[in-house]
Amino acid sequence: MGELATPHGIIRTPAFMPVGTQGTVKAMTPEGLKSAGAEIVLGNAYHLYLRPGVETIRKMGGLHRFTGWDRPILTDSGGYQVFSLAELRKICEEGVTFQSHLDGSAHAFTPESVTELQMGLGADIIMCFDECIPYPSSRQYTEESTARTARWAKRCRDTFRGAGDGSQAIFGIVQGGTYADLRRRSAGELVVLGFDGYAIGGLAIGEPKEATWEAVASAAEQLPSDKPRYMMGVGFPEDIIQGVSLGVDMFDCVMPTRNARTGTLFTSSGKLAIKNARYSADESPVDQECDCYACRNFTRSYLRHLFMAGEMTGAMLATAHNLRFYLRMMEGMRGAIGGGRFAEWRDEFLYKYSSS
């Protein structure tokens, strides 16, 4: 359990960060996010760079003022997005050239430009530019790529130290694929460079679960205990709980928001496909234990109707609920850790969560 102080307020850890790729968490307002208990959101530098562009956001007073979200923001460096472009990008020591997924226009990202981009957006926490390598990748390619990511991390850090006013923070990103020794080496190299926090990237991209946790554990043993650890792009409730068990402090994932829009709702007794006919006359709320706006005011029957009728209001209520579920789960974990009963909390939560 910890507190991370930023210019826009304190983030209590373990923390879950709702994903606001394009300057909004989909189907949510800042007011709704606060009601759900979000203390930080994630924005994507790649998407914001392409649209509306950093110049527009700077003119509008930075990402916080632009989006109306006055609590902390962490921006992803775009590494994951750029490397997802596959055929549309080319990598070299200097950086990456790529084509926009929007209009095919040509762009280049370097560790320096991406650091400056995120500083310009006004993010509270800036992420190093890294290569997120696919699974599976050969040991040779993973070793080469991870070494380059370490060299890029130094360039990001130097740019950050040279231009910053000290109010922002920068996190390094551990890579190394599914090779435990490369994970350890990557983490060790970043620690020598010195960052405000350390992310573990390149996971939950198709590798077996055991490989995920081995990579996390390998990285974690090299990381200082007084700096936050952030597991990127994870995940299901059970994954987040497992991550916390291994000492991870921060998480982000599109899971709660994306699943909400397709009608998959998280509840204390497991996932629920709201479009299922069994809910057509179900008078109970989505989750009896939830205190969100949707659960306090509407039945499963009504939510099902909204989804069957294709009403946007369904996605809105489901998103508010799923985010509240995730954030309430984080609150539960923080309370349990503070009370010295995390293991009991975890066992009870998972027992109930797998009951339906």
Add this chain to the structure above:
Amino acid sequence: MGELATPHGIIRTPAFMPVGTQGTVKAMTPEGLKSAGAEIVLGNAYHLYLRPGVETIRKMGGLHRFTGWDRPILTDSGGYQVFSLAELRKICEEGVTFQSHLDGSAHAFTPESVTELQMGLGADIIMCFDECIPYPSSRQYTEESTARTARWAKRCRDTFRGAGDGSQAIFGIVQGGTYADLRRRSAGELVVLGFDGYAIGGLAIGEPKEATWEAVASAAEQLPSDKPRYMMGVGFPEDIIQGVSLGVDMFDCVMPTRNARTGTLFTSSGKLAIKNARYSADESPVDQECDCYACRNFTRSYLRHLFMAGEMTGAMLATAHNLRFYLRMMEGMRGAIGGGRFAEWRDEFLYKYSSS
């Protein structure tokens, strides 16, 4: 200016009713509707009959409990929807047979069944089943249809009186196309039957503006001054103001909500197409004079970004704004009427509204 008392509260008139076709005003929650100042919403009996069905809504405790909206609800009889089906429906004295727009299944509506349907939904205000005839229609067809609508009105009233507990209200609907004498005759016949309020239907369906207002005036001269008058499916701000000038008390229209979803915003100085490039770095709110959540917290630049990026949050904020604009306009009119300065208010509003 007036007050209409219902089991779910008072509606101050002139009133605008946001349209909640399928049991929700699109992209709005009941909480958001209250913030916007809505005192009544409209639901469509046709849509709710087909999905989720009146039985489901009854089991869930009626339309108010089902939708979480605890203020008044008026339900449309489905006449407009059924007659919009064109090739999919057949009309006779008894009623209408039609095919569902959802799955082609066969259904029949009669004045009796539609009245019972709306009573079963628990609407505060029930509308008679009428034929909404297209524009243009021959005098002969209009005369025949309007006479049948009057016979149907009697059957609706009789069903309502026979089965009701007195808590609900029922409105008749004046038809008569663009024939002033038929409008007068239709209104006169309804008044003899006796209803709690009178709607003027079959307008704003493509006829010239002068024909609209002649029809309204013709109907209005037959209607009692102590009962509410409701102009259905209207309209633009300037149309609503004109309607109020002619003594109309209630309006409904998809205009503010539908336009919001495509990025057309209403402001005190006219309509604004938010996707226009001129707003890309515009720091002002959508409407400087508006007190809605969107205008208090976001710039035109940000709203434009949300629309360009295809983010649902854009539709949500735009809907909240447009509805607040309409409802604030109604508040303005009520205040002006109460202060004996409606004509001045109207001239000033329209001067400003047409300025951009």
